[in-house]
Amino acid sequence: MVRRRKDSSASRAISSAATSVISSAVSSRMPSRAPSRAPSPPPPPPKPVEPFRFFDLPSELRLRIYELLLFMSKPLDLDPVNYRLVHPRLAIFLANRRTYEEAYPVFYSQPIRLFPTHGRFFHTKLPLLARLPAHYRSVVTTLELRFGPGWSMPPRCQNTNPSLGLADCSSLRTLRLFVECDPSDGIFAGFRGKNATEDTYKWFCVDLLRGIMEQVPSLETVEIDAYPAVKKEAPLVMALRRNIEEGGKKLIWGPLRGWEKDADEPGLIGLEKALAGMGISDAPAIMVAVEA
Incomplete structure (x- = not known):
């Protein structure tokens, strides 16, 4: 009885392996239903961000920007709080020579x-x-x-x-x-x-x-x-x-x-x-x- 059971298990294992090999061979010969997709190309590298060219703006817009930045709500005067209210605004004078030449007449026109x-x-x-x-x-x-x-x-x-x-x-x-x-x-x-x-x-x-x-x-x-x-x-x-x-x-x-x-x-x-x-x-x- 024991020997028959072993022979039966061995035959089932051999049959299962043979079936798997045949199925793999048949499936490899049959064409795939879904078309194969070509790999997508890699995304292009990001373009470098060019700095904004302030002097490309019309002079009227530049002057308006200077006014918004430099004009105070009260007349310019000697005051202990000027270091906090006035001094930070004048940092634009240090940007470059052209900015300085355009900005200081605006500041002192108030x-x-x-x-x-x-x-x-x-x-x-x-x-x-x-x-x-x-x-x-x-x-x-x-x-x-x-x-x-x-x-x-x-x-x-x-x-x-x-x-x-x-x-x-x-x-x-x-x-x-x-x-x-x-x-x-x-x-x-x-x-x-x-x-x-x-x-x-x-x-x-x-x-x-x-x-x-x-x-x-x-x-x-x-x-x-x-x-x-x-x-x-x-x-x-x-x-x-x-x-x-x-x-x-x-x-x-x-x-x-x-x-x-x-x-x-x-x-x-x-x-x-x-x-x-x-x-x-x-x-x-x-x-x-x-x-x-």
Whole structure:
């Protein structure tokens, strides 16, 4: 019995092997139903990315880019935070010579404050304009001068001596005057400083204006603006206006105070202007009684 079982197992193994060999031989002779695909070619190597050619842009677009990069939200002035706000912007000057030649006139065409107002530099003998090289001063187009800081004792360093460099400002077209206060008003009596009269600060401001107009013949327009407390008919404002007109310069009124009208009356400012725009500035006042 054992021998028969072994013979039967051996015969089945031989039969299975023979069947496998025959099947392999038949399948190798029969053509394959799926066509053989040629191997796909390797992907081409990526093209090198060419750098953007900035100077291929039209000059108008380049200037617009310089403005977006370099223009500040307030006039340029001596300030302790300039290293954080201004200095990083000037890194574009180091790109190459052509970029520098195109960018620096844009940077210095924005308003520059003639005399600093920050306490750290208020009494400096070298304002920002005096610290600039002559070729930078030659592209300055707008100066700002603020009247009010130091009114009780005007700093001696605020003057229009030749060392300030105004004669180099051949491109200067606009002078912005901003009046923070007018010490000619009676409320300043007793606070004007030793031997100062109601006209002392007024003539100090007028002398600065005259010095600028005399040294900068290219000046065309003078803008006067002020805080709400300053009236259009204030002695300081009237004196500035008279000297501007006598000097043959165009006088315009600044946007903050709202002196758009020709008459000597204060303009609408702040909430008054907003209410006027809604047509309710002349509405009668409403009394509200509050009971305790």
